[in-house]
Amino acid sequence: MNLNEIFQSVRAASRKLAMWDVETVNTLLCAVADRIEEQTDSLLEANREDLLRMEVSNPKYDRLKLTKERLSGIAADMRQVAALPSPLGRVLESYTVPSGLRLKKVSVPFGVIGVIYEARPNVSFDVFALCLKSGNAAILKGGSDADASNRAIVQLIQEVLEEFGADPHVVELLPSSREATAALLHAEGWVDLIIPRGSSNLIRYVREEATVPVIETGAGICHTYFDKAGDLDKGAAIVHNAKTRRVSVCNALDCLLVHRARLGDLPDLCAPLQESRVILYADEPAYEALSGRYPVELLRPATPESYGTEFLDYKMAIKTVEDIAEAVSHIYAYGSGHSECIVTEDKEAADFFTRAVDAACVYVNAPTSFTDGAQFGLGAEIGISTQKLHARGPMGLREMTTYKWIVEGDGQIRKK
Template identity: 40%
Template sequence: MSEHDTDAQVSEAQRAALELANVEEGDRNAALQAIADAIRANSEAILDANAADVEEAEAMLAEGEYTQALVDRLKLDESKLESIAEMVESVAGQDDPLGATLQARELDEDLELYKVAVPIGVVGTIFESRPDALVQIASLSLKSGNAVILKGGSEAAESNRVLYETILEATAEVGAVPDGWAKLIEAHAEVDALLEMDDKVDLLMPRGSSEFVSYIQDNTQIPVLGHTEGLCHVFVDEAADLEMAADIAVDAKVQYPAVCNAVETLLVEESVAGEFLPAVVDRYESEGVTLRGCERTRDYVDIDPVREDDWEQEYGDLELSIKVVEDVYAAVDHVNTYGSKHTESIVTEDESAAETFMTGIDAASVFHNASTRFADGYRYGLGAEVGISTGKIHARGPVGLDGLTTYKYYLEGDGHLVATYAGEDALPFTHREFDGEWSPGRHHGE
């Protein structure tokens, strides 16, 4: 597709965004329910397309071009499709993020300022192998009143096309949803063209490696909300319930190792290492986890030594590095040195140690006595997520509906003039907060 065609697609999305921002919540929810129903009804075609993608990906795996983690993320089945449909319904069930009055302030009598939630506009997202990401992002965009430009990875091309067509056909049946609210692009040239459209695209949300997100940031003037790698840690403190700690550490690695909230490094305080490590290593090995440890770790268990770059690795597979540390402060230092600011967890019964770890760690999510796998938009009650932001601006952690909104100010007056509040005879502002919802021409005192 040419740059001109990409420009036409994005321009159509821009026009659709203006209309979608004013579509009633009931119509947006009806469209989401139509998407969920269509995914169930079209499951055979979706799974056939996905099977073709998986077959090609497995051939690439055999040639060493793809990882097993990528292939695992790519696969769909009937159960996964039902989960996707339920996720769409969960988004529909979320409170409407639009039109809420975030703040109301009286500037003077009958002069009232309202801060009101509105859509961002046109959002572009670039993501890799998981086909369910396309549905999550499209659903959240629709619910939040945003038009969306979708770019999936080539490894999921067939799956993405069928899912995209299913979504468009479903929403076309809901007359209030404008044509052009979602667009699918596929070629790298289209991405390059998209990066230059800062006059039409309001936000980019890349999901991938730090290098990939950095490339996007370095080659566009569009604001970027990056979803980068998840290099997550579990720290077992000296005051941990060791049985609980083993359960958490194993769940965080084994339950689904291919995702960004799976643990990659286990940290163990030295005073409990002799008791804790042999038992947890046995459990890991029974689950097929490849283990590597620091020199002190290998004093307690017979595993391979860590490699030079292991502390910086997001394995995305059944691999784990283990380090014995002196205390909670050493754990905090290690995490802040090597972590990706995604999700970290401490296991301890000592509230002071928990506070030291949780307040000392620079990450979007920090847990106490819980698996890192809970870092997820659905599990957080957000319905779904467009990604997990490891940055600190605009949105952080799992980005749901609120992360896809901004706000505008509405001022309601009654012939008020700035001149009244200037000069020697200036009237004072009241600047008084009050409880109230904005509606055109309405003052809180009426």
């Protein structure tokens, strides 16, 4: 099939989805979850093909890698999505106007959603599950780094769909070429929405080139501000978890802001990071505070480029600030609107921070690593939206829907 034929087939399949009942969707999702566990070995073998083409030192390697445990988690997430209430058919508003017309605002699918992503094969399963549960057909455009993995995943899903007598075109994988990306971005009439997941360069390219509507799931340049009233034990645990839980994800910590009055506690605040060999790019006051208390080979002077960088690696910038206002100003200058955190025992400081910081997710005394659909109780998520139209933060099932108005009358006509 050429690309236009693929788009046409997915559009046709999306129209059939509107008539599926919730029980069928849930049963099918559970069947796919079962098949993931049954075919773990073949999925890992396909993934190994991709891993052999990538250097282990590449920060994307961890994103690309599938393991038995990760596949088991993906299957569990799919069953969790199946167990969630359907986001479709919810009556968002209902009222009667003076003419006697009865109006209902009801949640409905977008139709066809295209997702462009890089070396993260788990996204293929996540997107399929969320799209199917929300009544949307999915067009997947993965990167060449994960091509073998993605092809194996989509083949598995389509086999289950066919066994259920469903149209396998409810999910399609495009070739991993730039030409396929360009075609998807201009597939007006076939595709209703595009969601890019990946680097800031990818997201910028999609935003600038697409003629199909786009929801940005932006890069995560995340900060943690350790306030003068911050608890040291909490702070050390929060910074360590936010930075090292998984360095290659968008909610990983990139910059620690520390109140000047707490520079004496900075070595203890950063001490757990030594275990993971985290390289620190510290401004002059922070560098002096850490000298002799943090491994010399892991401590480097900060440069202007250290701030506003999404490291996706065992690296972190440190900036000394005079007060909370300067911390907020730094976040405005260098943040990406993703996730920001304050560590403080001062309620007024916490309230000021949560009001002043403009981000999709703002944390008080908890790490940014919690920015995740499953952690928010949304099941899997299709991405973290950093824009302000339609959806913001983790995009779960409800964010995968739009709405339409249903208007019921009894023969009324509009007067001039």
